[in-house]
Amino acid sequence: MSKLSYFGETHRLLRDTVSRFVEREVLPHIDDWEEAESFPRELYLKAGAAGLLGIGYPEALGGSEGDIFQKLVFTEEIMRAGSGGLTAGLGSLDIALPPIVHFGSDELKQRVVPAVLRGEKIAALAITEPNAGSDVAGIQTRAVKEGDFYRVNGAKTFITSGCRADFYTVAVRTGDKGYGGVSLLMIEKDTPGFTVSKKLKKMGWWASDTAELSFQDCMVPVENLIGVENQGFVAIMNNFQNERLSLALMANGTSQLALEACLEYVQDRKAFGKPLSGFQVTRHKLADMATQLEASKEFTYRVAAKMDNGESVIKEVSMAKNFATDVSDKLTYEAVQLFGGMGYMRESLVERLYRDNRILSIGGGTREIMNEIISKQLGF
């Protein structure tokens, strides 16, 4: 490994493991799973057994510790299955568990985390509501303390793994208006008053299930409070750093696959008597695409290295997400264009990449919210 590389021997071996997992367990089925708009629950168990879900989590909770670049290797390789939905669905634990791991009681941690890391249970994060998305401080789902329970009323939407999760990390309002009145509750499937009201149909990410959740006088035990009452906002914001890095990686992964598909296609596809690669306009387009992706990857790695070093990267990770999704917007568009009519067909990977990509500059904070964060850090 080069001295300049962020990756060492451990990362190489881990990359081999994840890439084998994708080759054996995912690639033979992914087209069917996309069309079926779901993947088998068994895949969580297989990933858990291979130790893939525990990367980055404490050993005491069944994880395998590990640095940010190990997690990054996992995301990069899972993305090579060519399905953002699969990455999001299999990875929903990574947005649901961190608040519990960092702020939850020992009892709560032991009850939730090990079973999820083994792949036996599924975890989901529920923050967005029909009337509050990026504006997290504006959530309305209410939790009123009554003795040993919180009475929860409200609705959540666009929840990844929302249909079949067992544990939900839910943002609720326990206090006054604004960010100072937000708490996080762990709500279990089958709690009376909690129902999955709808499985949502989406533009992309077909393989992941996305749900609308409803809480009607849902009684949640007080011991399910994650951390301190009315201090959930900070936990949610901390959580966003990792999610944004992961979305930047997904964007780069999408770009990588789009570029690779183009590089192969332009050598095979002939027009006017020569392969597309024989046209200077094609070669220059590909050179431009490759350059942008290279810059995005290096930037994202740099931000990851700073995070690994414990530095605060609120500004940089927002920039990386915007940069990576700008690049993936452009590359997926150009890839479909290069493929022509074939790029519009579902049998082409670039067709799926184009659809799957669209969410990346929306989820985990929109491009506009990222720009708000960046401009605040610039002093405005």
Next chain:
Amino acid sequence: MKILVAVKRVIDYNVKARVKADNSDVDLTNVKMAINPFCEIAVEEAVRLKEKGVASEIVAVSIGPKACQEQIRTALALGADRGIQIETEASPNSLSVAKLLKAVVDEEKPDLVLLGKQSIDSDNNQTGQMLAALAGYPQGTFASEVNVEDGSAKVTREIDGGLQTVELKLPAIVTTDLRLNEPRYASLPNIMKAKRKPLAVKTPAELGVEISSTLTTVKVEPPAERQGGIKVGSVEELVEKLKNEAKVI
């Protein structure tokens, strides 16, 4: 009981191999390399024997340049206990490999040597058999099942007519076929542990073996590109075309 497993560094089975422009060899520049799949099956079998309490130590050995330490580390991450690299820049033929392994067998005195039946790059299917002859050990090749008990190994072999079971008195040589097992994934904790496992480096000279080359590669060519097929309307037409166009019947 000690098991010696041989692992070879080869081009990854998912990579589309390309031939160098001068036709001298397969182009390995910037190509993903991996442990030979049959060798990986051999490692897995050794690890299973250790998990059953049959084996107590697994030694993984590889022959090649420094880079082949990567494949030894993979074997260690899968569960082998220590590694030996025999460092050489030459690409030894099967007999030289077998001689080097024989020297390791003399040093290590394993009760069982597990090897892949062949490597997916050169596809010779010779090393295990040659090693058995040099060491004077019984051999069970193309194993689809291995049972070790009371100083002997029962090996079910995949042969043309079906399955054949042979009983070998240990120490013995076993080469693995595809259906023996499905190798596990190296998990992150095991990868971390592998980093601390010992890996010794030796040279052919230290083992008293001279790598001699009896073969020269004259030319490497890619297989002919596959042509598109045709649809035939009837069995008669098919037979006619097989006879007169394809000339295969």
